[in-house]
Amino acid sequence: MNDQKHALxxxxxxxxxxxxxxCPLPRISVRNLQRKIPVxxxxxxxxxxxxxxxxxxxxxxxxxxxxxLREVFVWLVSDRRMALLHRQFLGKTGPTDVLTxxxxxxxxxxxxxxxxxxxxxxxLIRELExxxxxxxxxxxxxxxxxxxxxCKMGAAQEKVLRICSRDR
Numbered sequence: 259m260n261d262q263k264h265a266l267x268x269x270x271x272x273x274x275x276x277x278x279x280x281c282p283l284p285r286i287s288v289r290n291l292q293r294k295i296p297v298x299x300x301x302x303x304x305x306x307x308x309x310x311x312x313x314x315x316x317x318x319x320x321x322x323x324x325x326x327l328r329e330v331f332v333w334l335v336s337d338r339r340m341a342l343l344h345r346q347f348l349g350k351t352g353p354t355d356v357l358t359x360x361x362x363x364x365x366x367x368x369x370x371x372x373x374x375x376x377x378x379x380x381x382l383i384r385e386l387e388x389x390x391x392x393x394x395x396x397x398x399x400x401x402x403x404x405x406x407x408x409c410k411m412g413a414a415q416e417k418v419l420r421i422c423s424r425d426r
Contacts, residue, residue, distance in 0.1 A: 283310050284327040284362065292336040295368045298383065299334075305387050306332065306394075308425055312418045313394045324398040327362045332390060340367035356389045356396075364393030384419075391418045 286306040288299045314324055324330075335343075340353035343365055347357065355374065357365040366389045368382075375385035392415055402408040 282325075283307060283314070284324065284330045286310060286330045286332065288332040288334065290334040290368075291339065292334055292368050294336060295372055295382070297334055297368060297386065301383065302332070302334075302386060302390065305422065306330075306390055308422050309387070309391050309418055310394055312421050313391065313398050313414075316395075316398065316414055316418070318399050324394060327397065330362045330364065330394070330397065332364045332366065332393070334366050334368050334386075337367050337369040340365060340370065356392050358393040358396035360397065362397065364390065364397070366390065366393070387422070388415065388419055391415050391422075394418075 286303060288302045288306065290297050290299050310324065310330070318325075337353040340357070341351070343357055344350050344352065344354050347359075348354075353367045353370050355367055355370045359365075366386060368386070371385040371389060372382050374380075375382045378385075380388075392411075395411055395414055395418070400407070400411045400414060402411045
């Protein structure tokens, strides 16, 4: 029995190793550019590595491909900076929660995350993790422009968050 367990463990390790070799993870760096709300950047970086691996296990959508990126930068910003980016790149006024650029940058508004966390009964860190997954899914080709796409992306987001929470 122990030999079987050991063999299964070895095969599981091999499968993990094979997946990592076939689908190398991009290096994810998280930087906090805002000063109003304290955030544990190390905790978010650790979460990001697992979340990226889980996103890569989902079927790729469209042209974008997270696998092709060597690095992903996650910038934690204020509502003010997010509103500037939102207007500059999407022509919309006011801050948004997440902006993702296909070259591998994800901008997250920490103030918006805190407001939404309070409104939905989440912790700030959980809300930031959700936004990080959202950005990673965009980098993996998911979109949320139509209600159908948003529904599929929302389901994928919740699935990745649930698995990552269970893995801890």
